Amino acid sequence: MADEESKDWILMVTAKSPTNIAVIKYWGKRDESLILPINDSISVTLDPDHLCTTTTVAVSPSFRSDRMWLNGKEISLAGGRYQNCLREIRSRASCFEDEKKGISIRKEDWENLHLHIASYNNFPTAAGLASSAAGFACLVFALGNLMCVKEDLGAISAIARQGSGSACRSLYGGFVKWNTGYDVSGRDSIAMQLASESHWDDLVIIIAVVSSRQKETSSTAGMRESVETSTLLQYRFKEVVPKRILQMEEAIRNKDFTTFARLTCADSNQFHAVCLDTCPPIFYMNDTSHRIINYMEKWNQLEGTPQVAYTFDAGPNAVLIARNRKTAEALLQRLLFYFPPPGAELTSYVLGDVSILHDAGLQEMKDVEALMPPPELKCQIPFKRHAGDVSYFICTKPGRGPMILNDKNQALLNPNTGIPQ
Amino acid sequence: MADEESKDWILMVTAKSPTNIAVIKYWGKRDESLILPINDSISVTLDPDHLCTTTTVAVSPSFRSDRMWLNGKEISLAGGRYQNCLREIRSRASCFEDEKKGISIRKEDWENLHLHIASYNNFPTAAGLASSAAGFACLVFALGNLMCVKEDLGAISAIARQGSGSACRSLYGGFVKWNTGYDVSGRDSIAMQLASESHWDDLVIIIAVVSSRQKETSSTAGMRESVETSTLLQYRFKEVVPKRILQMEEAIRNKDFTTFARLTCADSNQFHAVCLDTCPPIFYMNDTSHRIINYMEKWNQLEGTPQVAYTFDAGPNAVLIARNRKTAEALLQRLLFYFPPPGAELTSYVLGDVSILHDAGLQEMKDVEALMPPPELKCQIPFKRHAGDVSYFICTKPGRGPMILNDKNQALLNPNTGIPQ
Known part of the structure; x- marks a missing residue:
């Protein structure tokens, strides 16, 4: 020394x-x-x-x-x-x-x-x-x-x-x-x-921060209870996941967004299903999370092929993965239509790579107010918008690993x- | 002729x-x-x-x-x-x-x-x-x-x-x-x-009508989609349900409320888990349903043995089965504490066998307002009450089959x- x-x-x-x-x-x-x-x-x-x-x-x-x-x-x-x-x-x-x-x-x-x-x-x-x-x-x-x-x-x-x-x-x-x-x-x-991250650099990710309250069940306690009590988890890890891992590796290798999105959504939903099958049951998603899923499913269904994948971790926030930049703009328009900012300004409501906001033609609040209902809503107009249910959005993308500063x-x-x- | x-x-x-x-x-x-x-x-x-x-x-x-x-x-x-x-x-x-x-x-x-x-x-x-x-x-x-x-x-x-x-x-x-x-x-x-119904006549049932909107996914369409897309449903019907059927028959035969409640709650949660594992996922329960489950789980946990079982069909309404009349009174007190009537009167808010209401000492609105937080809430006081989230309650019990009038x-x-x- x-x-x-x-x-x-x-x-x-x-x-x-x-x-x-x-x-x-x-x-x-x-x-x-x-x-x-x-x-x-x-x-x-x-x-x-x-x-x-x-x-x-x-x-x-x-x-x-x-x-x-x-x-x-x-x-x-x-x-x-x-x-x-x-x-x-x-x-x-x-x-x-x-x-x-x-x-x-x-x-x-x-x-x-x-x-x-x-x-x-x-x-x-x-x-x-x-x-x-x-x-x-x-x-x-x-x-x-x-x-x-x-x-x-x-x-x-x-x-x-x-x-x-x-x-x-x-x-x-x-x-x-x-x-x-x-x-x-x-x-x-x-x-x-x-x-x-450069292998598949089309992807754009938008996170909807639904709530920043501390979650009720920590993931450590939650997964312990699932292992001890969920009969479905036993089947999931032995029979379902091994096949999905192989399919997902191939989808990533081939940049096959359709398969990637299908697997991503299905696996997120199955994880939350296992949480529900736990005793006592664990709820990480809330009504706003459910709403986001329904909107994304409707959009994907209208387009015929998936435009966006969704996934939720141990909390209500949605992580939405768009096929490419163009799709991300359409996604952001939809998100701001469904969940307009509760206040009068956009700058604290859409964070991260805000260039998507500008490319989507959303410079100011009046642009958000002028957004038309997405075509997949069809007959559900007039439609109730949900200002205040999302705290903010973060626009990002797949990125690099750790670095020394x-x-x-x-x-x-x-x-x-x-x-x- | x-x-x-x-x-x-x-x-x-x-x-x-x-x-x-x-x-x-x-x-x-x-x-x-x-x-x-x-x-x-x-x-x-x-x-x-x-x-x-x-x-x-x-x-x-x-x-x-x-x-x-x-x-x-x-x-x-x-x-x-x-x-x-x-x-x-x-x-x-x-x-x-x-x-x-x-x-x-x-x-x-x-x-x-x-x-x-x-x-x-x-x-x-x-x-x-x-x-x-x-x-x-x-x-x-x-x-x-x-x-x-x-x-x-x-x-x-x-x-x-x-x-x-x-x-x-x-x-x-x-x-x-x-x-x-x-x-x-x-x-x-x-x-x-x-x-x-006379075999086990202690049981009391309280239904919380959470919403009377038409549901989004009919059970016919929902179960078809689950059969076609949920991998967990395959495991459920082959491996999980046959065992539960035998256990439930025995619990009913023996009037074993602890087993009855455990199986009832677990099977309701697993049904909704399978709905979530369906593609696209089906959500029948909402935030109010989740809240009711959390309250019941906390109460059961505090008591050591289940006082109440919950079950949800293809909608957000809770069906709560209380161990006996005394427990049903404590249940109704809790429900009215958590979900007080949005209006000024009780008569259109608690329906069915309203004698439970009276035996629970809840004659008028002032009795509801005087309700103390249940002991299982402990440190979560002050507590947010949810007036308006339940449309009404129906107090009932197991009953007879069809009859000619x-x-x-x-x-x-x-x-x-x-x-x-």
């Missing part, structure tokens, strides 16, 4: 990680503490420009204990999930040397050096937008970099998995598969990239104190 | 039939035109004093065609379901003789005599309260009586089944099982009574004209 004089150094790394949305769902663990799933799952990584976690990790001989701040508020690191990630990463650390700054950390030093961690989500926590996935992916990715861990991303993903199962899928961009694996140690329960201005910890700035 | 002079006679029968609520659900047909189900189902017949169909059937040589009036409005009898019932009943008719009135009908005459039918539900049609079950049971029961059909109730139930599947279960009071049967003709797909004043057709009066 560095000598007494240089005790004040702080070594710091900042990373940014995406969230992801499963299109073949993970629901149910075969090992609770290692977080090993009962079935494979497949996800799309969302563009971190619009939805991401930023995490700064710092190490210093002056730190007295491991500490963490989430969205500016200090939280406990005592939980098993954090401890597992920290232990696994520390055990894989390598030596670090920076002669200019006079820092020298031997492999065995990492066990005794304390960490400060600051993490920030640019979207609501625990509202079904996979904040823990982005969070643990970012934590493990940043720590791996700080501690000079030499293992590949697959092994890193197995560590992130022990923080939050779906976090392992956020270690890659594009289209990602999480293999359930066979080994009881969990070392083959890792994520792998099926295709990068070299710009020191993006660090969340003060470089001199190691405390959030 | 009667001679020319007496051509003006009208022969008339009026019957009253109960509706029923399935506790092990029927969802899916193996034969669409004969209405043969893919699995056995079990139901509780509801007291016809509170929920029933009354039907008057009349025959006269002066009638020019078969005609029917439902709730005062003439409807077409051209549909296959009506035609199947009329054909099957006519083919089993016997001769009728009333010397005093000068009426003589030979067996073969029934084919040429036209019918007038008037039917009335004392509850909203097509809102998930099994109006077609009560309706077809009443129609077939009344016609069987009019036409002197000599077959037993089981054979009569197989005819009602061809009008509306669950109608066969309304031919008996108490607890009824509908056997899917084996024969391709459907003749063994009949209802049978498991126990009469001999009081001429209860006939729905004018005895001289054969037209609704």
Whole structure:
């Protein structure tokens, strides 16, 4: 370790990680503490420009204990999930040397050096937008970099998995598969990239944030209860999912949107069906979620082939995947017709890649007010519009995996104190 | 047939039939035109004093065609379901003789005599309260009586089944099982009574009518789509339901409310799970239905053993089955706490056996306003109450099967004209 004089150094790394949305769902663990799933799952990584976690990790001989701040508020690191990630990463650390700054950390030093961690989500926590996935992916990715861990991303993903199962899928961009694996140690329960974000770059994703209240049943408790009580889940993971995984891999390989959409919608619905089959039943979708599904189904039916896929995680928010940019414009027009902004302005109602809004001819509120009912509504006119049922929309697309931010201005910890700035 | 002079006679029968609520659900047909189900189902017949169909059937040589009036409005009898019932009943008719009135009908005459039918539900049609079950049971029961059909109730139930599947279960009071049967003709797909209403007379039933809008997906279309697209339904009818049928029969035999409630809730939830697993998905329950389930689950959990079972058919209405009269009073207090009447009075808000209301100490609106939050709410106080989310409650109990009404004043057709009066 560095000598007494240089005790004040702080070594710091900042990373940014995406969230992801499963299109073949993970629901149910075969090992609770290692977080090993009962079935494979497949996800799309969302563009971190619009939805991401930023995490700064710092190490210093002056730190007295491991500490963490989430969205500016200090939280406990005592939980098993954090401890597992920290232990696994520390055990894989390598030596670090920076002669200019006079820092020298031997492999065995990492066990005794304390960490400060600051993490920030640019979207609501625990509202079904996979904040823990982005969070643990970012934590493990940043720590791996700080501690000079030499293992590949697959092994890193197995560590992130022990923080939050779906976090392992956020270690890659594009289209990602999480293999359930066979080994009881969990070392083959890792994520792998099926295709990068550039493979299928037509897709556009619009998220309808239906509610940002904290959800009632955590996904950890929910999936435990489903494994214990749902008879349908047994059939799902043994008989239904394995076939869907193969079909989904092929659909992604071939950029076959029709199959992709069919499987995505069916698997989302089946996941929520299993939640309902749980005792006591779990409801993540609400009337607004149901309404969005009905509108999308009607549109797809009118067009003959799917224009949009929908999927819902453990919350009421809809993730809508449009076939291409043109379709996304038509989708946004429909969404703003059905769910007009409750206030007088659009800028806080449609977030992310707002160029879609402009290309769809929706510059101002008067453009939204002038929207005509979509043709699939047919005889259901006059139609009741639902202002206020959606909090806001986020326009995004499939995106890249985690990255290190070299710009020191993006660090969340003060470089001199190691405390959030 | 009667001679020319007496051509003006009208022969008339009026019957009253109960509706029923399935506790092990029927969802899916193996034969669409004969209405043969893919699995056995079990139901509780509801007291016809509170929920029933009354039907008057009349025959006269002066009638020019078969005609029917439902709730005062003439409807077409051209549909296959009506035609199947009329054909099957006519083919089993016997001769009728009333010397005093000068009426003589030979067996073969029934084919040429036209019918007038008037039917009335004392509850909203097509809102998930099994109006077609009560309706077809009443129609077939009344016609069987009019036409002197000599077959037993089981054979009569197989005819009602061809009008509306669950109608066969309304031919008996108490607890009824509908056997899917084996024969391709459907003749063994009949209802049978498991126990009469007096076997387990502790039970009290409260129905929350959540919405009386016409439902979006008819159960006929819904179950067809589930059979065609839900992978979970396949598992349900082959593996899950047969075991539940045996357990439910035993629970009813032993008046074992704990098992009865567990199975009833689980099977309702699984039926709705299968609806969600259908493509496109079907939603019959809404946010209010979900809320009711959550309240009941919390209460049952607090008590340690179930106090109330819930079940939902193809609509948002909750059917709540309380363990006994005392529990029903506590249930009604809870329901009125969570869903207070939107107006200023109780008499149009709680219907049926209102003595429960009085025994629960709820005579006036001020008693409802004074209700304390139930103990299971604990820390969730202050609590948002949901006035207006329930249209009304009906208090009832398991009840008897169909009966003939001999009081001429209860006939729905004018005895001289054969037209609704």
